[in-house]
Amino acid sequence: MGGSAASKLRKLSFYLDPVLIAQLLLPTTILFLFLVAPLLLVAYVAGQYSIFDVLSDPTYFSLRPRGQPVLILRTSFRGREVTIIKVVGVSFGAVINSLINAVIVTAGATVLGVAVAFVFARYEFPGKTVLRILATMPLLLTPFINVFVIRKLFDWRDGIISWFVCDVLGLPLRLGVDSIAGVAVAQIMTFFPLVYLNVYSSMVNIDPSLEEQAENLGAKGFRLFRTVTLPLSLPGLAAGSALVFIFSLEDVAAPIVFNEKRFISYQVFSKFIEATTGQLSPVAAILALILLLLALTIFASIRRYVMLRQYAMLSRGGRWKPRMRKLSAKGLLAIYLVLAPLLVFLAFPQLGVIIYAFSERWTGPLPQGFTLKNLWSIVEDPLVSRAVINSLTYSLSALALIILLGISASYVIARARVPGVDLLDLLVTSPVAIPGLVIAVGYFYFFTTFFRGTPLDPIVSGPSLLLVLAYSVRRLPFTARAVFAGLQQVHIALEEASLNLGAGRLRTLVNIVIPLISLNLLSGALVSFVYCMSETSTSITLGGLGGVGESHQAPITFIMLDYLNRVGGPHIVASLGVLLISLQLLVITLVNVVFKQRYAYVGV
Amino acid sequence: MTRVSLRGVTKRFEDVVAVDRVSLEVREGELFTLLGPSGCGKTTTLRIIAGFELPDEGSVFFDNEDVTYKKPYERGCAMVFQNYALWPHMTVYENVAYGLKVRGLPAREIRKRVDEVLELVGLRGLEDRYPTQLSGGQQQRVALARALVVEPKVLLLDEPLSNLDAKLRLRMREEVKKLQKELGITTIYVTHDQEEAMSISDRVAVMNRGRVLQVGTPIEVYTKPANLFVATFIGRSALLRGKIVRADGRRVSILTRGGFKLEGTGLGVRSGDTEIVAVVRPEDFSLSPLPDANIIEGKVELVMFLGPYKQLRVNARGERIIAYVDPEEEVKAGEIIKLYIKPEDVKVYSAEGWEELEFE
Numbered sequence: 033m034g035g036s037a038a039s040k041l042r043k044l045s046f047y048l049d050p051v052l053i054a055q056l057l058l059p060t061t062i063l064f065l066f067l068v069a070p071l072l073l074v075a076y077v078a079g080q081y082s083i084f085d086v087l088s089d090p091t092y093f094s095l096r097p098r099g100q101p102v103l104i105l106r107t108s109f110r111g112r113e114v115t116i117i118k119v120v121g122v123s124f125g126a127v128i129n130s131l132i133n134a135v136i137v138t139a140g141a142t143v144l145g146v147a148v149a150f151v152f153a154r155y156e157f158p159g160k161t162v163l164r165i166l167a168t169m170p171l172l173l174t175p176f177i178n179v180f181v182i183r184k185l186f187d188w189r190d191g192i193i194s195w196f197v198c199d200v201l202g203l204p205l206r207l208g209v210d211s212i213a214g215v216a217v218a219q220i221m222t223f224f225p226l227v228y229l230n231v232y233s234s235m236v237n238i239d240p241s242l243e244e245q246a247e248n249l250g251a252k253g254f255r256l257f258r259t260v261t262l263p264l265s266l267p268g269l270a271a272g273s274a275l276v277f278i279f280s281l282e283d284v285a286a287p288i289v290f291n292e293k294r295f296i297s298y299q300v301f302s303k304f305i306e307a308t309t310g311q312l313s314p315v316a317a318i319l320a321l322i323l324l325l326l327a328l329t330i331f332a333s334i335r336r337y338v339m340l341r342q343y344a345m346l347s348r349g350g351r352w353k354p355r356m357r358k359l360s361a362k363g364l365l366a367i368y369l370v371l372a373p374l375l376v377f378l379a380f381p382q383l384g385v386i387i388y389a390f391s392e393r394w395t396g397p398l399p400q401g402f403t404l405k406n407l408w409s410i411v412e413d414p415l416v417s418r419a420v421i422n423s424l425t426y427s428l429s430a431l432a433l434i435i436l437l438g439i440s441a442s443y444v445i446a447r448a449r450v451p452g453v454d455l456l457d458l459l460v461t462s463p464v465a466i467p468g469l470v471i472a473v474g475y476f477y478f479f480t481t482f483f484r485g486t487p488l489d490p491i492v493s494g495p496s497l498l499l500v501l502a503y504s505v506r507r508l509p510f511t512a513r514a515v516f517a518g519l520q521q522v523h524i525a526l527e528e529a530s531l532n533l534g535a536g537r538l539r540t541l542v543n544i545v546i547p548l549i550s551l552n553l554l555s556g557a558l559v560s561f562v563y564c565m566s567e568t569s570t571s572i573t574l575g576g577l578g579g580v581g582e583s584h585q586a587p588i589t590f591i592m593l594d595y596l597n598r599v600g601g602p603h604i605v606a607s608l609g610v611l612l613i614s615l616q617l618l619v620i621t622l623v624n625v626v627f628k629q630r631y632a633y634v635g636v
Numbered sequence: 637m638t639r640v641s642l643r644g645v646t647k648r649f650e651d652v653v654a655v656d657r658v659s660l661e662v663r664e665g666e667l668f669t670l671l672g673p674s675g676c677g678k679t680t681t682l683r684i685i686a687g688f689e690l691p692d693e694g695s696v697f698f699d700n701e702d703v704t705y706k707k708p709y710e711r712g713c714a715m716v717f718q719n720y721a722l723w724p725h726m727t728v729y730e731n732v733a734y735g736l737k738v739r740g741l742p743a744r745e746i747r748k749r750v751d752e753v754l755e756l757v758g759l760r761g762l763e764d765r766y767p768t769q770l771s772g773g774q775q776q777r778v779a780l781a782r783a784l785v786v787e788p789k790v791l792l793l794d795e796p797l798s799n800l801d802a803k804l805r806l807r808m809r810e811e812v813k814k815l816q817k818e819l820g821i822t823t824i825y826v827t828h829d830q831e832e833a834m835s836i837s838d839r840v841a842v843m844n845r846g847r848v849l850q851v852g853t854p855i856e857v858y859t860k861p862a863n864l865f866v867a868t869f870i871g872r873s874a875l876l877r878g879k880i881v882r883a884d885g886r887r888v889s890i891l892t893r894g895g896f897k898l899e900g901t902g903l904g905v906r907s908g909d910t911e912i913v914a915v916v917r918p919e920d921f922s923l924s925p926l927p928d929a930n931i932i933e934g935k936v937e938l939v940m941f942l943g944p945y946k947q948l949r950v951n952a953r954g955e956r957i958i959a960y961v962d963p964e965e966e967v968k969a970g971e972i973i974k975l976y977i978k979p980e981d982v983k984v985y986s987a988e989g990w991e992e993l994e995f996e
Contacts, residue, residue: 042705046705548725
């Protein structure tokens with residue numbers, strides 16, 4: 033090989049022209065500045081304090097459980113002798129609670145998700161399409177308000193379940209799930225489709241001959257499922273479960289709505305309430321670091337595991353038809369009597385949001401009165417309409433940056449023959465696994481430390497710019513992945529033909545590459561946009577730094593949280609939820625039906 | 637018109653040496669073909685000339701200018717890709733006009749030149765079609781027009797006809813040759829099809845395993861293959877293994893394994909070689925006696941009438957020989973016949989590398 037440094041440089045510059053260098057440097061610089069540096073700063077601040085101060089505080093860490101998991105009370109309620117059974121869970125302090133909760137939620141979501149995926153992947157029955165839609169409904173993001181509906185389901189006083197059991201069936205029982213247990217139930221209901229979708233796509237990709245072979249050797253029923261089907265679906269299972277685990281850890285909506293402070297995410301969030309003064313408790317940094325390390329550990333191990341377990345299917349050329357069986361009468365009965373009601377129940381929070389938005393009152397177990405005034409208040413209420421405009425502004429600005437970064441990074445990753453591209457790939461995809469709360473904490477330190485007193489200081493100028501950057505970084509993976517997938521389908525000769533005819537890199541990019549990947553780009557950008565609009569973690573933390581007044585800078589989700597505890601507020605929050613649902617449905621339709629691309633269901 | 641020279645060009649991909657110390661001179665205005673089996677390095681060589689790959693060693697010159705480190709868009713060559721690489725989002729007109737737009741020509745000039753080149757390749761009237769609405773042959777012409785319209789210094793063709801059906805391939809072959817002669821553009825043509833190479837080229841470079849084994853006119857390469865690989869790759873020859881009995885300059889006497897004593901011409905024999913291979917082209921066998929000719933006797937196993945000639949499969953003491961003879965000859969399977977071969981048509985090569993040859 034040409035040994036000297038000069039000749040190596042000359043060789044490198046042959047493959048890297050100025051446009052490629054810009055495409056490499058731009059995303060790398062932005063991601064280092066606005067992702068890596070803030071995270072490092074979190075670690076640095078956390079390192080200034082002893083982690084044992086946190087671990088020795090029973091608020092965060094305790095080995096002795098506090099409270100009773102189930103409260104049973106025999107009492108008179110509304111003139112009737114009833115037994116109240118309330119599941120609340122026990123507490124080991126915020127850190128342990130978050131971990132135990134994540135484990136329970138992952139287990140619950142996995143069992144539900146695998147069961148639903150198996151039925152859909154292997155059986156054919158009338159009404160399946162409707163049930164499949166129901167099963168994905170919990171993924172429609174309606175921050176806070178869906179958990180609010182879940183709480184309403186499980187409230188022992190005015191909850192729908194209690195009402196049904198006690199007032200409709202007439203049993204002397206009032207059932208409730210609340211506190212820590214409530215958070216777990218809400219998260220299982222919200223996150224199980226992540227497992228379902230991942231396992232489902234694994235299962236329909238299993239070569240049917242593998243199962244047939246096992247059956248041929250005598251395995252059937254649960255044994256077949258346990259020994260062949262499930263192990264072959266492990267990559268999907270691992271990916272789905274890992275996502276649930278990470279989302280459960282970082283989810284702040286369920287703890288807030290259940291007013292359950294004993295979770296890491298709630299603790300980090302609550303520190304922000306005092307942050308408008310320009311000070312953030314160092315405990316926030318320590319807790320954020322714990323959150324980050326937990327999430328990254330899961331992400332890293334699952335990345336390795338999923339890659340190790342990429343079972344190569346021996347395909348015989350064309351795509352196979354997945355094994356589909358007709359169900360016996362008994363099976364059909366089980367579907368309609370067990371699965372269908374279960375899926376309706378799991379989708380109920382989203383349905384409830386819609387009901388809430390169109391009802392006048394919903395204080396008792398059942399909603400009352402139909403009205404459009406809640407929807408109207410999105411326009412009429414100046415705080416709300418301003419939040420909508422803010423969110424649109426931030427999301428569109430973020431989108432511009434996302435498109436620029438996404439195209440640049442993916443192009444370099446897909447095409448440039450230079451070392452270090454893998455690192456950029458990791459940087460671009462990792463925000464999927466990085467809790468938004470950690471980014472919020474990092475941004476707070478980063479901008480109040482290095483930009484104190486400048487227009488970039490959120491205490492001085494409000495959070496607008498921080499939110500745009502946070503949205504850009506967090507939602508970049510959707511667009512970057514879509515562009516990357518598009519580039520893999522564009523034959524490199526199409527670009528070479530352009531270069532060969534005398535067009536430079538930039539011209540080739542604009543005239544050839546971008547038009548050829550436009551559908552992928554558009555789809556990815558739409559998904560990024562939708563998840564910017566519904567972004568929660570940084571919105572409710574950083575979003576409040578400008579205060580809430582006439583000309584506030586807060587986005588939709590911040591106002592949703594703010595209105596949740598106002599009188600009549602939930603109806604307006606639900607209307608915003610309906611707005612977000614409509615937006616998501618529109619984008620899903622555009623992406624799947626019009627652009628014929630795959631919609632990536634990962635958000636929060 | 638431009639002269640292209642490669643000097644000691646080497647390109648490795650990981651441990652594989654794709655191009656191994658290749659030096660070539662392509663003369664102004666000639667149609668030069670890189671011929672070889674797949675994986676021989678011919679396409680990589682072409683991509684180095686186009687500027688898509690950087691050689692690890694050696695340089696590329698256009699006339700006297702070293703272009704080794706020049707970017708593809710700075711070289712002024714134009715390439716026709718194996719899969720045509722037509723842009724699916726552009727019409728025929730837009731595809732062809734692209735190179736001129738990039739060069740910043742005025743719209744009227746572009747219009748004129750695109751019209752001319754489309755006329756030249758016979759695609760007038762299809763300007764507004766998209767590539768997917770064209771047949772394979774039409775796509776091929778668009779690709780050719782797109783390359784020709786920019787009046788490149790060097791035209792590069794990477795297996796341009798391999799995706800066409802047999803009949804169309806023959807027609808396009810003639811058209812490419814005709815166009816190239818009319819326009820006089822220095823052209824480098826890559827193919828694995830020896831017949832295509834023979835028929836179209838001014839000169840041919842036969843490549844194998846990254847190396848150029850012989851450069852010459854098609855007639856030279858066909859009649860005087862420089863080594864065993866070239867001799868076997870081109871044409872469909874009888875291969876007789878044996879030993880040298882006596883060597884006298886280029887004239888050698890050999891004894892084949894089947895026991896035939898033959899007089900031949902040593903083309904790739906070094907002194908000291910004992911193991912040799914004698915190569916005889918099928919059309920060099922004759923059924924009528926020739927003066928001073930070698931004689932091989934054998935049994936006809938199969939007779940096939942192929943139009944211009946009859947193909948005989950002959951078993952001569954275990955050696956399998958394919959011979960083309962006059963279609964008028966009365967030969968039947970099972971007959972014992974004598975085949976006559978002139979000594980100059982028995983080409984003798986060292987058997988070194990025999991094991992590496994691939995046979996059909």
